[in-house]
Amino acid sequence: MTSPNEVPAGAQSQLDSSVVAALYMAHGEELRRFLLGILRDSQLTADVLQATFVKMVERGHETKEASRKAWLFRVAYHEAMAYRRREGVGGKVLRRIAADTPAWNTSGAAGSADEPLLRLESVQSVREALHDLPPEQRQVVRMRIYDEKTFATIAKELKIPLGTALGRMRAAMIKLRGRLSESPAKDNHNEH
Amino acid sequence: MNTDYINDLDWLAFCYAAGELNDAEVEQFEARLADDQAAREALARAVELTQTVAAAETQIGDLVTPAYRVQHDWRRRVSWMAVGGVASLLAALLWSAVAGPTWHNQTWRKTNSGSRSQLAMAWNQTRSDFVEVREAALWSAASDFDDEGTDLAADEVPEAPSWMTAAVFNVSVESPTNPSSAQGLEQE
Numbered sequence: 432m433t434s435p436n437e438v439p440a441g442a443q444s445q446l447d448s449s450v451v452a453a454l455y456m457a458h459g460e461e462l463r464r465f466l467l468g469i470l471r472d473s474q475l476t477a478d479v480l481q482a483t484f485v486k487m488v489e490r491g492h493e494t495k496e497a498s499r500k501a502w503l504f505r506v507a508y509h510e511a512m513a514y515r516r517r518e519g520v521g522g523k524v525l526r527r528i529a530a531d532t533p534a535w536n537t538s539g540a541a542g543s544a545d546e547p548l549l550r551l552e553s554v555q556s557v558r559e560a561l562h563d564l565p566p567e568q569r570q571v572v573r574m575r576i577y578d579e580k581t582f583a584t585i586a587k588e589l590k591i592p593l594g595t596a597l598g599r600m601r602a603a604m605i606k607l608r609g610r611l612s613e614s615p616a617k618d619n620h621n622e623h
Numbered sequence: 624m625n626t627d628y629i630n631d632l633d634w635l636a637f638c639y640a641a642g643e644l645n646d647a648e649v650e651q652f653e654a655r656l657a658d659d660q661a662a663r664e665a666l667a668r669a670v671e672l673t674q675t676v677a678a679a680e681t682q683i684g685d686l687v688t689p690a691y692r693v694q695h696d697w698r699r700r701v702s703w704m705a706v707g708g709v710a711s712l713l714a715a716l717l718w719s720a721v722a723g724p725t726w727h728n729q730t731w732r733k734t735n736s737g738s739r740s741q742l743a744m745a746w747n748q749t750r751s752d753f754v755e756v757r758e759a760a761l762w763s764a765a766s767d768f769d770d771e772g773t774d775l776a777a778d779e780v781p782e783a784p785s786w787m788t789a790a791v792f793n794v795s796v797e798s799p800t801n802p803s804s805a806q807g808l809e810q811e
Contacts, residue, residue, distance in 0.1 A: 468670045509657075575641070605630055
């Protein structure tokens with residue numbers, strides 16, 4: 432008698448390519464961002480993402496459909512950490528993530544045909560949200576993400592406590608995150 | 624999972640991605656990523672937000688060509704068109720007023736001067752031939768009177784044959800072999 436998490440005996444030895452493609456479409460972009468947060472390099476991210484889905488092709492048939500997303504993230508995490516240990520790549524600052532922001536990126540994840548359009552709407556929504564931020568929060572956001580300064584440097588230049596700088600940034604991120612979640616691009620994307 | 628927890632997790636993930644955590648905090652968060660799907664998704668959201676904010680600051684200006692630039696390009700294009708049109712008009716006026724007539728006259732002179740001179744030469748030749756013919760006729764008459772003993776009376780001047788004078792007097796020639804071949808022949 433098999434457990435709920437085990438695949439019944441006699442099942443296919445390899446996951447169907449259409450199923451893998453559907454998983455890539457659904458989770459590829461989020462996986463790419465996750466890997467970028469760990470590796471801080473777009474090229475390495477693409478390599479590890481590819482290795483993750485190769486594993487999915489080879490061993491995806493052993494998973495159940497409901498848990499495949501978590502399985503993908505777990506495999507991606509271990510692949511990334513293994514690569515870091517192998518190559519000696521340590522954690523790097525945020526500037527790598529911001530610098531690796533392509534113009535209208537569709538690399539690494541197939542996405543839908545209108546993926547660049549979704550990103551444009553998201554960017555426009557966030558830009559409007561930036562304008563709506565209080566000036567002191569907007570200033571800290573720009574200094575941290577656009578000017579690539581650490582919070583310690585920001586606090587020193589603005590002559591404010593480090594906690595104040597962190598607080599302003601956190602408050603700003605909550606508002607920006609909320610606007611990004613509410614953008615039409617996100618709604619359309621979640622519908623698929 | 625309440626909002627504060629999500630916000631705390633998002634902030635933690637952002638600080639990890641930003642490199643603001645110390646070594647111990649990094650190790651702790653990465654260990655959490657091994658099993659915590661919520662932490663993984665929070666890290667993905669933090670990266671997305673960072674990239675979107677970076678794009679909003681740097682790339683929106685490249686999406687739309689500024690109006691002044693479009694207008695400037697159009698104005699530059701129109702100005703070049705205007706310059707070209709004026710230059711063409713000036714060239715046409717210059718041609719019609721100066722170069723054209725001069726060229727035309729020179730060309731006309733070149734083409735007509737040769738034919739006119741040829742016509743003059745032909746006329747002179749014709750006049751010379753006519754004079755020669757008349758002189759020959761007269762000389763013949765005079766020689767008959769002087770040398771050959773032809774007993775001609777001084778007042779008897781032989782007439783030139785009609786065929787000789789036909790071209791001069793525009794009279795049709797009566798052919799010796801075919802008297803009736805010529806039309807309008809004035810019978811002698």
